[in-house]
Amino acid sequence: MAGLSTEILCSVKSGHGTTVRTLLAVVRALGHEEWLNALVADGAATSTMDEVCRTLV
Numbered sequence: 001m002a003g004l005s006t007e008i009l010c011s012v013k014s015g016h017g018t019t020v021r022t023l024l025a026v027v028r029a030l031g032h033e034e035w036l037n038a039l040v041a042d043g044a045a046t047s048t049m050d051e052v053c054r055t056l057v
Contacts, residue, residue: 001029002025002026002028002029003025003029004022004025004026008022009026012026024036
């Protein structure tokens with residue numbers, strides 16, 4: 001669903017580093033885009049985060 005290889009998913013699952021693009025793909029595939037709001041304090045930069053999400057994935 002995320003369009004990622006099994007190797008990449010296993011790496012993410014085991015706690016190894018990943019790219020922002022991969023993180024966004026996994027979060028979207030899980031249907032939890034609201035988790036991204038936790039990265040932004042008080043939603044101050046929500047529009048910026050939304051823009052990043054649209055352009056990276």
